[in-house]
Amino acid sequence: MSVSYLKKAGKRPETGEGETEAIVKTILQDIESGREDKALEYARRLDNYEGDVLLTDEQIEAVRKSVPQAVKDDIAYAADNVAKFAEAQRDSMQGFEIELRPGLFTGQVLRPMQSVGCYVPGGRYAHIATAIMTIVTAKVAGVKSVTACSPPRPGQGINPHILYTMDYCGADRILAMGGVQGIAAMAYGLFDIPPVDILVGPGNRFVAEAKRILFGKIGIDVFAGPTEIAIIADRTADPALVAQDLVSQAEHGLDSPAWLITDDEVLANKVAELMPRVIDQLPEATANTARTSWADYGEIVLCDTRDEMV
Numbered sequence: 001m002s003v004s005y006l007k008k009a010g011k012r013p014e015t016g017e018g019e020t021e022a023i024v025k026t027i028l029q030d031i032e033s034g035r036e037d038k039a040l041e042y043a044r045r046l047d048n049y050e051g052d053v054l055l056t057d058e059q060i061e062a063v064r065k066s067v068p069q070a071v072k073d074d075i076a077y078a079a080d081n082v083a084k085f086a087e088a089q090r091d092s093m094q095g096f097e098i099e100l101r102p103g104l105f106t107g108q109v110l111r112p113m114q115s116v117g118c119y120v121p122g123g124r125y126a127h128i129a130t131a132i133m134t135i136v137t138a139k140v141a142g143v144k145s146v147t148a149c150s151p152p153r154p155g156q157g158i159n160p161h162i163l164y165t166m167d168y169c170g171a172d173r174i175l176a177m178g179g180v181q182g183i184a185a186m187a188y189g190l191f192d193i194p195p196v197d198i199l200v201g202p203g204n205r206f207v208a209e210a211k212r213i214l215f216g217k218i219g220i221d222v223f224a225g226p227t228e229i230a231i232i233a234d235r236t237a238d239p240a241l242v243a244q245d246l247v248s249q250a251e252h253g254l255d256s257p258a259w260l261i262t263d264d265e266v267l268a269n270k271v272a273e274l275m276p277r278v279i280d281q282l283p284e285a286t287a288n289t290a291r292t293s294w295a296d297y298g299e300i301v302l303c304d305t306r307d308e309m310v
Helices: 017-047 057-066 069-091 128-141 160-168 179-188 205-214 239-250 265-280 284-297
Strands: 003-007 096-101 104-108 115-119 145-150 173-176 198-200 229-233 258-262 298-303
Touching (some): 003 265, 017 179, 057 160, 069 128, 115 179, 145 160, 145 179, 160 173, 179 198, 179 205, 239 258, 239 265, 239 284, 258 284, 265 284, 265 298, 284 298
Parallel strands (some): 229 258, 258 298
Antiparallel strands (some): 003 298
């Protein structure tokens, strides 16, 4: 039994972790001491954004008018589905009290958190689904204060579809600020928003690291790594479909690993041949991301047996 690499990654998922931690710690410390001024400084430096951070009702209303009705209908459909599930999930959990022994009472009390911060990625992609899944569930749970933030684009602000979704789903405040500075603004209660009890929502490695460092002072949903995919395939697999599946995850970020593990050399070679073509079919920005992640983190592993593949 042997394992060979038709393509081996030049980097590992852990690559750069120490550097990321040091950068994020510095930014968080700067913003904790320098407050709004430091957060705005990082927004200018990292996002090239100098517009308003805490958006007004008038600014949000202007965006509402710009979103096509078909998009609004799709957002309403998705939000309604998520709300119905969240309501059923909430109603399935009940408070109770029981007397285990004379005078010995135990029980369960369910109370919503007071303040939640929802981070909605918007750098490379418009993650409308994240806005729906985080904000709607918080509102259904009965959270009194929901703050949502998303990275603004230079001269444009938050992606209009994201902004509309955050407002439609019931965010009480919307911040045009992303990255570590956006996380810090919600955690430390900047720009006249209440400090949050918990931060939810995915982000890049800097956002994930900021949440990890802040965990304990506040709650977080989960410490998430980069998007990744591993496919185990034999000779019956369609190489075009395998390549498309690999690219569909590699496009998510510059550090998204994608692995193919197979016992068929013909399939392995065909997928290797197809990957650059499939990547080239993507829009330019997305293609550049997938190209980099596949070059740095992609692997094609050839095994002798099915057991070895597993």
